[in-house]
Amino acid sequence: MAAGTVCELSDIAPGGSKRVMLDSTPVVIVRIDDAVYALHDKCSHADVALSDGEVDCDLKTIECIRHGSRFELETGRPDTLPATQPVRVYTATVIDGHVVIHDSENGTKEAR
Numbered sequence: 206m207a208a209g210t211v212c213e214l215s216d217i218a219p220g221g222s223k224r225v226m227l228d229s230t231p232v233v234i235v236r237i238d239d240a241v242y243a244l245h246d247k248c249s250h251a252d253v254a255l256s257d258g259e260v261d262c263d264l265k266t267i268e269c270i271r272h273g274s275r276f277e278l279e280t281g282r283p284d285t286l287p288a289t290q291p292v293r294v295y296t297a298t299v300i301d302g303h304v305v306i307h308d309s310e311n312g313t314k315e316a317r
């Protein structure tokens with residue numbers, strides 16, 4: 206894979222998601238059409254992977270499978286209870302079919 210690539214766009218079905226690891230941090234990559242979003246793959250309410258939840262392409266949210274809080278893909282904010290705290294979002298782009306995450310704290314990151 207190219208430097209900074211965490212997966213290929215073709216690894217994720219439109220409207221689907223995929224978990225990748227950045228160092229020891231789980232990140233969920235969500236694909237809507239040819240756009241990608243990246244969030245910390247852990248619900249802010251409990252230790253549950255958001256990548257197990259359902260993506261809503263119209264609302265641009267991913268729903269926690271445990272209690273149903275929906276997190277906005279662009280901001281990480283929950284728009285439904287019981288979660289009240291946002292999850293971290295990362296800047297993700299597609300470059301030549303590769304999904305790349307730009308970590309503002311540490312520069313471009315590569316999955317391990």
Ligand code: FES
Pocket residue numbers: 248249250251252253269270271272273274286287288
């Ligand atoms: S664990 Fe995600 S909403 Fe409760």
